[in-house]
Amino acid sequence: MTEPNPRPLPWLKASIVDIRPVTARVKAFRLRVDFDRPAIAGQHVDLRLTAPDGYRAQRSYSIASAPSSDGIVELMIEGFGDGEVSGFFDGVAEPGDVIELRGPIGGSFVWRPQDGGPLLLIGGGSGVVPLLAILRHRAIAAPDVPALLLYSVRDAAETILRAELADRARDEPDFSVMLNVTGGTDGRRIDAALIGAALARLGSPRHSYLCGSNAFVGAAADLLLDAGLDPATIRTERFGG
Amino acid sequence: MATRGFTGHRPPDATRERLPPGQSLTTDFPVLQIGPTPRIDLATWSFTLRDGAKPIKSWTWEAFNALPRTQWGGDIHCVTQWSKFDTRWEGVSLDDLLADAGVPAPTDFLLAEGHDDYTTNVPLADLVGGKAMVATHVGGLPLTPDHGGPARLLVPHLYFWKSAKWVKGLRFTRRDEGGFWELRGYHMYGDPWREQRFAGD
Numbered sequence: 017m018t019e020p021n022p023r024p025l026p027w028l029k030a031s032i033v034d035i036r037p038v039t040a041r042v043k044a045f046r047l048r049v050d051f052d053r054p055a056i057a058g059q060h061v062d063l064r065l066t067a068p069d070g071y072r073a074q075r076s077y078s079i080a081s082a083p084s085s086d087g088i089v090e091l092m093i094e095g096f097g098d099g100e101v102s103g104f105f106d107g108v109a110e111p112g113d114v115i116e117l118r119g120p121i122g123g124s125f126v127w128r129p130q131d132g133g134p135l136l137l138i139g140g141g142s143g144v145v146p147l148l149a150i151l152r153h154r155a156i157a158a159p160d161v162p163a164l165l166l167y168s169v170r171d172a173a174e175t176i177l178r179a180e181l182a183d184r185a186r187d188e189p190d191f192s193v194m195l196n197v198t199g200g201t202d203g204r205r206i207d208a209a210l211i212g213a214a215l216a217r218l219g220s221p222r223h224s225y226l227c228g229s230n231a232f233v234g235a236a237a238d239l240l241l242d243a244g245l246d247p248a249t250i251r252t253e254r255f256g257g
Numbered sequence: 258m259a260t261r262g263f264t265g266h267r268p269p270d271a272t273r274e275r276l277p278p279g280q281s282l283t284t285d286f287p288v289l290q291i292g293p294t295p296r297i298d299l300a301t302w303s304f305t306l307r308d309g310a311k312p313i314k315s316w317t318w319e320a321f322n323a324l325p326r327t328q329w330g331g332d333i334h335c336v337t338q339w340s341k342f343d344t345r346w347e348g349v350s351l352d353d354l355l356a357d358a359g360v361p362a363p364t365d366f367l368l369a370e371g372h373d374d375y376t377t378n379v380p381l382a383d384l385v386g387g388k389a390m391v392a393t394h395v396g397g398l399p400l401t402p403d404h405g406g407p408a409r410l411l412v413p414h415l416y417f418w419k420s421a422k423w424v425k426g427l428r429f430t431r432r433d434e435g436g437f438w439e440l441r442g443y444h445m446y447g448d449p450w451r452e453q454r455f456a457g458d
Binding site for chain 2: 024029062064065067071073075098109113115116118121123125234237238240251
């Protein structure tokens, strides 16, 4: 991309089609929305909620679904009990509700089929969501691109879409998953040995995408630099403090 | 358009008055960057002012730290919707850098360049007159690598993507040229009080 896109990014109306639990804390929301430009895997949207008196709250959420023209976008929203916006989605939102949405947003943490691979995807907790969009898009548009997902969770029960990931690893010859659990007695943080094992399995990645908490992404990015990867091939996205 | 069932958690009035539209207060200091934290050696660090491709003046870390120091305190605002209040920064103002370079500004536009090849544009008028600095300290401590250390640009009246981390130089450009995010749909100027997040806002 070399020229600015001068087209304004309008607020759109998105209606909730359905809601389903993904883990004890995370729910998947499918929204019907007509983007005025094509989405790219890895992008996010901004959602805006408005109270009756005009007070507003606004947050960003990664898109979990592959880019498509069917007008449906899937988001995964973690319910933090007292979260101003996440609490609304966890406890109040219902199918049929209309939410203001702006997007798709972001041109750095993105993957297009022509970007090729191998792809090393490293996600911590709900940081796996934009990586899911990349995996889902890859499976449809570029299944020959080798990809490996190294997915770290505190507790195996917090794994988002565990069944889908297992199915993909079984059915897609060039895709594999390494699940890492950090909590409990056998828990381990992502370390040089784990990164080494991932690189041995995948081969040298052309692109790496890292998403998760600040500490997780910082540590994983340092490990990739230690392993000799070119910093220009590593893209990061962080949430939280 | 009111959202059914949404009431919100209104911050106190004193907080709301200081929050630009669409922002929320955080007490953390979130880290946002496009790639890994670069590994920078102060022995080879330099800061270079350029007119297009032509260097005007370069400072080593030692020379840079011999320049007059500037302090600024106040609120900062990130386009990812967090604001942080009462931050305190120290560094070298652009006025002092330009004075030390000893040349008048050749154009009205600049691109800040980071060690990670990040770029972002800021008009000259928003960098001089005490409005901006190349910061080396925050909260009285040297900037950590995650927050852009050893030195980052600080343009606190604009969204924080303009405050390029790991800044290695500023380049005068003939016209207002978009940088990394501006070429990806973000606003060319980025005033949080006018909520200039994306092109056309």
